[in-house]
Amino acid sequence: MTKISTQVLICPNCQTKTTFKKYDSINATLEPKLKEQLLTGELFTFTCPDCQTKATVLYDLLYTDVKQKLLIQYVADEKNLAQARQNISQALLAAHQLSDQDLLADGYEIRYTADPGALREKIMLRDEKIDDRIVELMKYILLTQQEIDYDQVLFERKAPGQLELVATKGDQIIANAPFSYDFYNELNKMFASHLKERPSNVDQTYARKFYTN
Numbered sequence: 399m400t401k402i403s404t405q406v407l408i409c410p411n412c413q414t415k416t417t418f419k420k421y422d423s424i425n426a427t428l429e430p431k432l433k434e435q436l437l438t439g440e441l442f443t444f445t446c447p448d449c450q451t452k453a454t455v456l457y458d459l460l461y462t463d464v465k466q467k468l469l470i471q472y473v474a475d476e477k478n479l480a481q482a483r484q485n486i487s488q489a490l491l492a493a494h495q496l497s498d499q500d501l502l503a504d505g506y507e508i509r510y511t512a513d514p515g516a517l518r519e520k521i522m523l524r525d526e527k528i529d530d531r532i533v534e535l536m537k538y539i540l541l542t543q544q545e546i547d548y549d550q551v552l553f554e555r556k557a558p559g560q561l562e563l564v565a566t567k568g569d570q571i572i573a574n575a576p577f578s579y580d581f582y583n584e585l586n587k588m589f590a591s592h593l594k595e596r597p598s599n600v601d602q603t604y605a606r607k608f609y610t611n
């Protein structure tokens with residue numbers, strides 16, 4: 399179900415008051431347009447109706463795609479991650495008599511993140527049928543082999559089927575590493591037997607643990 403709340407925002411440029419729509423939860427299967435707006439960043443962008451000034455507004459958002467069997471809770475403040483995880487589990491049980499384990503058994507992937515880039519990335523990866531655990535391992539290999547001064551590395555899809563990893567610092571792109579499905583499939587084969595766990599936090603911390611264990 400798509401759930402919306404509102405917040406009054408004051409334009410940082412002209413001080414006009416505007417009501418901003420926040421999508422607390424999105425059902426991407428029923429409303430693919432909202433999914434697109436999430437991927438373009440529109441849902442997290444405030445545009446002043448008077449002076450057109452734009453600003454990023456981050457807020458908690460639960461993304462559900464029944465068709466792709468994907469559930470992602472994004473929280474704007476990392477401190478709220480653990481609580482969000484508990485809330486979702488309880489809500490699932492109360493509304494559908496389902497536990498996290500039931501969902502996993504049904505083929506769902508459940509993710510929690512405090513990174514808006516990761517939210518977008520994980521939605522695209524699921525579309526491309528790519529395992530985000532492999533992508534985090536791929537990033538880890540690349541990053542530990544090269545001395546790049548970066549803030550973040552994220553998966554990008556230039557066009558359907560055109561895959562790459564993009565390293566950024568601030569607004570600047572520092573490096574791109576295109577990769578093919580063949581390369582991904584090779585890695586997948588290599589790691590498959592080691593990827594029994596299905597954690598809900600799949601990031602560089604996960605990858606580091608995987609390699610150091």
Ligand SMILES: [Zn+2]
Nearest residue numbers: 409412446449
């Ligand atoms: Zn304005």
